[in-house]
Amino acid sequence: MRAHSSRYRFLVRCVVPLLAAAAAAVLPTSATASQTATTWSVRGPSPAAPVSATVALNSAGGLTLAVAHKGTTVLAPAAVGLETTAADLTNGLTFLRRTDRIVTENYVMTTGKQRARHARMAESTLSFAGAEGTRMDLVLRVSGDGVAYRYVLPDTDGLTVTREASSYAPPADAPAWLLPYTANYEATRVETTAGAAAAGDFGFPALFDVDGTYVLLTESDVDGRYSGGRLTHQAGSGTYTIKLADAEITSPGPLATPWRTAIVGDLATVTASTLVDDLAPASKLTDTSWIRPGTVAWSWLSEHASPRDPVRQKQYVDFAARNGWSYILIDEGWDRSWVPDVVRYARARGVEVLLWFHWTALDTAQERDATLSLVKSWGVAGVKVDFMDSDSQARFQWYDDILRKTAEMRLMVNFHGATIPRGIQRTWPHVMTLEAIRGAEQFRTRAATNTMFPFTRNIVGGMDYTPVAFVVSDRDTTDAHEVATFLVYESGWQHAADKPENYDSRPEALRTLNQLPTTWDETRLLGGRPGQEAYLARRAGERWYVGGISAVPAKMFETPLTFLGKGRWLVETLRDGPHGLVREARVADSDDALSVPVATNGGFVTVICEYTKGRSTCDQPVRRVPQTDLVVTPAQAETRPGSTIDVRGTFTLPAGGPIRDVQLRVLPPAGWTAGGATVSAKHIRAGESISGAWTVTAATNADPGYVDVPVVATYRFPDDPQRRPVHVEQAVRVFVPPPNPSxxxxxxxxxxxxxxxxxxxxxxxxxxxxxxxxxxxxxxxxxxxxxxxxxxxxxxxxxxxxxxxxxxxxxxxxxxxxxxxxxxxxxxxxxxxxxxxxxxxxxxxxxxxxxxxxxxxxxxxxxxxxxxxxxxxxxxxxxxxxxxxxx
CATH class of the missing domain: 2.60.120.1060 (NPCBM/NEW2 domain)
Incomplete structure (x- = not known):
């Protein structure tokens, strides 16, 4: 008894200061509480937390949830609960107990608006019993920027969910920015009010303005145990109810549903929120050193036929190499007969290759094993997977499968024709971006729509809008607006969507693009409103980047520079001028303001770096890889299983340099072996070479057909901003004949x-x-x-x-x-x-x-x-x- 009493006093000391609820509702050991409590409140984890949630049990045994911000209700009481084939847990509930804790997590992202994250949430679990005796836990988490809840059904050997009653009730007159639901989330977002919205289904995220407090509705932690949800709405009503993609969702055992999530606060708080990621499961990867965000040259939008042309793809490689871009994406139409050659060409120039796939080419374990292993052997760095077009439980199970396999193969991923992010980039850090947006590839760009995206879709995760598409003729945006989308929109891979010639013809735009990161240490909203304007400041390291896009008449945008640290700063801005893009620079400090003329439907990008005497630009050198030569002999060979071939390679630095940490080796295919040592050199100077010779033995069970035996040189070069080895490869094309037909x-x-x-x-x-x-x-x-x-x-x-x-x-x-x-x-x-x-x-x-x-x-x-x-x-x-x- 003495030990129990001591624990009881500890719970009272720790829990009561955190909650606004009556003491009787806090103490799970109180029999009186379980018999009489009908209302439970949960406030954020600090005494000054502005967000709170209230759960109520009505006379019919049904639950409602309301959300308040600074004491004012922003989401009126609305039904919660779910049904299974065995139990109706939307009414007839009896309260059992309440438990409370504080959830604190620190984690680091590979992508996103903020690398280092700190999550702190008050969590309350309210346990209920249904009329059939089934237990349901309603788990609430309240942070400084929102409320989330999920259902946990702990005592079951398996169940089938048929419906959720989960709903939200913003005021009917609240302005709303909504996405008519399609499974690829590519419909045109509309501006309306909560009550005036058309009857039907709307996709996440949905944004509402409740007298200056914004509420963004979405969900987090969806995987193959459940299906994706959406909002459904009756005409004239302000209530939005969760509708599941499947009529039935099966669970083989205890179930914890996804988090029903409401991000709440002023527009700056909502825009900077990381709540969706905070609620998601922790990263499944222990080593993320191979994951690299960056800028991608992408040819499909401007030239639909170009992915079928290896010569044109090499021209995109050359363009990316000149400008220090990390990747090219070869979209639909590539052929395995020439992709390995393009990959080798690209990697020798410091550019990695990404390949497009229709998801059905990877929808079985056998296809994933064979195909992903093959492209990995070519040196491909990542894949774009397209046309999933479903929020079903079966499709989320496929997401689980391909994410496990690509992580195992160390292949980064871009999902197109996809669902929205629901914390996926925290759990699987090799997911660089997802589409789920009406992007530039629709070939109809509207400034008013563009300015909705930073406050809706992009809040919940990386958004592959494919920006800076000057080629789109049906657009009402200026050139500076197009450039600014690269900064205003967040995506771990930014697929610059125009052709090299169009960028080269706008050198000031290209110069700016070459300086922009794609991941951020910090993000702040400086001003705007959905459908009108969006102005953001992002920090990467010691530099700040300010960007804005507009859908209103020409104006002067002004913002204090108080977010800058002490000292003097060079402020360099690209904007629309009377005859094209113009660049301006000045020196400022944190007491100054940034003032930029913004054209009608225009935009701007400002780069801010530390000022030193005589400095006139913030430009940093772009990564340009030295030209080298690798000659391999023989170019072609024929051998039988178990037989050998002799291979030689010579690696040369024709000019420039020096380069360092040089290695030359052969990489035999799986099951093949190579005799001969790796050749190394600490330095190679201009005109110098190293050579190697190896005896390669074919596997005794080698499959018939062609196989490449690569000879690889790797090296580093001084002042490389990425500080990673360059990979140069050539291969002997070896043919293993099958048995002759008879x-x-x-x-x-x-x-x-x-x-x-x-x-x-x-x-x-x-x-x-x-x-x-x-x-x-x-x-x-x-x-x-x-x-x-x-x-x-x-x-x-x-x-x-x-x-x-x-x-x-x-x-x-x-x-x-x-x-x-x-x-x-x-x-x-x-x-x-x-x-x-x-x-x-x-x-x-x-x-x-x-x-x-x-x-x-x-x-x-x-x-x-x-x-x-x-x-x-x-x-x-x-x-x-x-x-x-x-x-």
Missing amino acids: GAAYVSDLPFLGESNGWGPVERDRSNGEMDAGDGLPLTIAGRAFAKGIGTHAPSEVTVWLGGTCSQLQAEVGIDDEVTESGSVAFQLFGDGRQLADTGVVRRGDGARPLAVDVGGVRMLTLKVTDGGDGKNFDHADWADARVTCA
């Missing part, structure tokens, strides 16, 4: 040594279908069905090994019946690079065209389909009954 062999049964396809994968014994492997139909041409063959989509190529042992190829070729409109293609055959046959244009309705071609002596046979000269739409091409006759 007798009558169907081409669809042979190993494919190379394949490419205009849409989805090449299909064996089925038509092309859509994006997924195996989704085609039986091969059918003009009503004739074929059991064997290859289904492709122009343009396509398939290469198989004949080994010089076959005499003839026979096939029936044509457009598959699965297409509903006319396609046109041409079928071609190549033997060892020499054209053997060309059908000319074949159209839908022509029927199956017989093909018989002499392939005597051919080692490599390539079956190629072109688009017939009129584009690739509906070009589903069948090599039906394709077979070779061999010795």
Whole structure:
């Protein structure tokens, strides 16, 4: 008894000062409390905390939650609770107990508006029993900038949630900035009021202005245990209710739902809030040293066809290298036949490569294992995954799976066609950004919409708007506005969306872009209102960066510089001038103000650095990697499993330098081995070289086909702002022949040594279908069905090994019946690079065209389909009954 009494006094001392609730409601050991309490209040973790929440139990046993800011209600009492297939926990509840604690966490982000985070929240758990005896805990957390709650169902072997009653009730006349719901969050955000909003569903986050106190509604900590939610609204009502993406959500055991989250405060508090991340699970990664935010050169928006062109991609690499940008993104259309070469070209110039994927190419464990391992072996640094377009529990389970795999492979991630961030960038720090925004790729840019994003979508996490797209002709923004989006919008990877020529033609814009970081130590709102203006100050290290975008008539923006430290500062501003972009600089201190003329729908970027005598610009040198040469011999080789090849490499610094910490080595593929030492040099000066020689042995179980044996040189160079090694690589292209075919062999049964396809994968014994492997139909041409063959989509190529042992190829070729409109293609055959046959244009309705071609002596046979000269739409091409006759 004595020990119990001592603990009781400790609880009273610690808990009562933190809470505004009556003492009887605080003490879980009080039987009277559990019988009589019907209202419970929770205030933030400090006595002066402005935010509080009140939970009430009504006479029907239903719960409501209200939120107040500085004593004024901003969210009126609104229902909370949920239903499962076994229990209705929206009414008939009985209070059991209350427990309280303070949650304090410190963590560091790899991306975002603030690197180092400090979270402190008061947490209260209110336990209830439903009419069926099911226990439900309502867990509330209140911080200085918001309120969050979740449901915990602890005593179950499994359950199925069918509905949440969770709702919010801002005043009906509160101005609101809402996003009509679509699963990719790319609809146009609208300005309305809470009550006047149309009936229907709205996506998170949703922003309301309650007499100058802003409330941002969203959610945190959603993963595969649950589905994503959204808000649903009845016309004329101010109440918004949570609607789940799935009709049923299954849990195999105890369940803790996502946090229903309301960020509350003045606009500056809401904009700078990190509450969504604070509520999320801690990082699952212990080593984040390989994760690097940065600027990305991206070609798809300005040139849709460019991702199919390796020459053009190398031009983007050259542009990125000249300007010190960290990455290029090769979007939809790349081909595995040339990507490794572009990756090597880029890395030798200090630029890393990111690759685009449709999510269905990575939707199984087998696809993720094979594909991600392959691109990692090429040296790819990260992936952009697109078109998930779902908030279902199944899709969040897929997110869990691909995030675990990419983390294991040390591949960074950008999600497009995606859901919004719900704390994902804290839990998985290799997520650099997510789309979930109506970005520049919509080709209709409006200043009024742009100025909503900093106060809505971008508050909850990185936003891949793909900024600075001068190429968009349907825009009402100025050039300075476009440049400023790069700073005003936060994204760990900023995908600059225009072509090199458009940036080079605006040298002042490019000069500014080259100086802007993409992650921040601190962020402050300096002024603005959604749909009108947004002005932010961000700090990276000792430098400050101020940016603004406007959707109002021309004006003078002014702000005190009190956030600067002591001393004198050089303040350098890029803004709109009467004849284009202009740059201005002056010296100031923290007692001064920043005054910038802002054009109608304009913007500006200001860089602020420490002033020293004679300094005229804040520009820092951009990273430019020295040019080096790596020659590898032989360029090509052929070997059998278990056999060896001799490889040599010479690495040279033609001019400049010196470079240091140089290493030259061979990196054999998995299962292969290499004899010979790594060659090292502490320094290499201009004109000097190092060389190495190795004996490489193929794996005894080496798969047939082509494999690269890379020779790699790494080095560092003086004054590198990123302080990381440069990777230079060339490879010996080694061919491992498969067994020679014999007798009558169907081409669809042979190993494919190379394949490419205009849409989805090449299909064996089925038509092309859509994006997924195996989704085609039986091969059918003009009503004739074929059991064997290859289904492709122009343009396509398939290469198989004949080994010089076959005499003839026979096939029936044509457009598959699965297409509903006319396609046109041409079928071609190549033997060892020499054209053997060309059908000319074949159209839908022509029927199956017989093909018989002499392939005597051919080692490599390539079956190629072109688009017939009129584009690739509906070009589903069948090599039906394709077979070779061999010795």
